[in-house]
Amino acid sequence: MTTYDAHFRVWRGDSDGGDLKDFTVAVHDGEVVLDIVHRLQATQTPDLAVRWNCKAGKCGSCSAEINGRPRLLCMTRMSVFARDETVTITPLRAFPVIRDLVTDVSFNYAKAREIPSFVPPAGLEPGEYRMKQEDVARSQEFRKCIECFLCQDTCHVVRDHEENKNAFAGPRFLMRVAELDMHPLDAAEETGLDRKRTAQDEHGLGYCNITKCCTEVCPEQIRITDNALIPLKERAVDRKYDPLVWLGNKIGRRKG
Incomplete structure (x- = not known):
């Protein structure tokens, strides 16, 4: 030796x-x-x-x-x-x-509590859920997270700007929102919870400028930026600014 x-x-x-x-x-x-x-x-x-x-x-x-x-x-x-x-x-x-x-990483646990949990579909009992394998694989990547908080540490929005911490969940928990938003069995919208809107308005998605520093330090090689944050940003923008989506929401509300 x-x-x-x-x-x-x-x-x-x-x-x-x-x-x-x-x-x-x-x-x-x-x-x-x-x-x-x-x-x-x-x-x-x-x-x-x-x-x-x-x-x-x-x-x-x-x-x-x-x-x-x-x-x-x-x-x-x-x-x-x-x-x-x-x-x-x-x-x-x-x-x-x-x-x-x-x-003291308690900041991260406080942010975790702010993310609404999975909403099961009405009328389905545990064991009755059915998903396509491609949907399972899509969210399984994010479930590899070991919550080491290296991504939270390296994110300059958190690291360099203490004043942002109240308004910004950080990459680990925005990834959690993205996972739930793309989950085909999550029935959040049926209860009035719009995960794309809350990601933008309550969890600070707009603060992320996709530098990919979180992805670079992830020990599980999760592609946080490419597979979670960027798609979530695209869906949030579509929901907020796409005129056809806006018109559809207006018509839907009137019918309701």
Whole structure:
């Protein structure tokens, strides 16, 4: 087994402030950054705070920024860095720091609660739902999300503009709206809920300018921008500005 010493800079601090601290740590073949963090805890900084759980890229807990890029600590192999490269680990920049590498991501859970859930069709019992395979496949991509919130962290609408957070759900939850809006069994409109309108008016879809930064950092390779956000934008624009759709809605309301 090959072993070498690597130079790390790790952010230490809390909500009152902090700074980067330098460490030299032994690295073994095949290790990931989370292994190094654990070795730091075991040998040099036992009070280093880091959030993790599965170490298999499926729980989304160990989100952080490595050399300025949002990544999962457990899925970032040390082999992607040169041996003489300094590896800098910092907490997610878009969210308040609790301590060291642990951030307060409760913003995301608050946004999740704002998204109306799936509305089952009237008269259908669980087990009676039927969908075409192509419709299943379309929404299944979005269900791969592990809620690591890397897309939320890298989205500059959230990251660089604190004032936008009240009005903008972020890519993870706009993707959820898109998934429900394209679901063939979702009966939201029958209850008066227009997901396209709420995406625009209540969840800030218009703030997204499709830079695809969310797609670039997704560890599940979900094509958030191309397959969720852009189609949702197109449907929202059609609903709001297409004159034929507008006329159809007017006629429908009059008949009602």
